Amino acid sequence: MEKVTLRRFEAEDSPWLVERHQTLYTQDEGFDDTFGPLVAEILRDFCADHDPERERGWIAEENGQRLGSIFCVRLSDTTAKLRLFLLTPEARGKGIGKRLLTQCMQFARDAGYQDMTLWTHESHEAACALYAAFGWELADSKPVHSFGQDLIEQSWKTVL
Known part of the structure; x- marks a missing residue:
């Protein structure tokens, strides 16, 4: 078995990312079919006009199989802003999330950002525990109704 590699996101990864987000969030969270189009819009915007010096996405792969993603985009x-952090079920618990988060945060530092922020939901316990372990702090939390579900939306931040 080959080692898991992290490579740059390519536009051709977009359909896979949209499908995985929609499928996994429907299965795991009960999200409705409005979530996939949001992911597609985020990716369209990224592909259309991201600054490769200050914004980047990564795909984790093993034996040609995509296992996850993470993106660093400019907020100011x-x-x-950390976006589209996803691990497929077969990738979870193997340290791949730590590698992706480390890569994304180091890129942000190297690109000259002073801090990072992200948006998530309280139900993503493993991701939130990982953020906390990496020094992120919960900045805001509020109940919302999104994607057909009652959720607790969270904003996290960290100084780089």
């Missing part, structure tokens, strides 16, 4: 001149 000093703040980066």
Whole structure:
């Protein structure tokens, strides 16, 4: 078995990312069919006009199989935003999430950002535990109704 590699996101990865987000969030969270189009819009925007010096996405792969993703995008001149952090079920618990998060945060530092932010839901316990272990702090939490579900939306931040 080959080692898991992290490579740059390519536009051709978009259909896979949309499908995996929609399928996994439907299975795991009960999200409705509005989630996939949101992911597709985020990816269209990224592909259309991202700055490769300050914004980047990564895909984790093993034996040609995609296992996960993470993106660093510009929120402001000093703040980066972590987006589309996803691990497939077969990738979970193998340290791949730690590698992706480390890669994304180091890129943000190297690109000159001073801090990072992200948006998630309280139900993503493993991801939230990982963020906390990496020094992220919960900045805001509020109940919302999104994607057909009652959720607790969270904003996290960290200084780089």
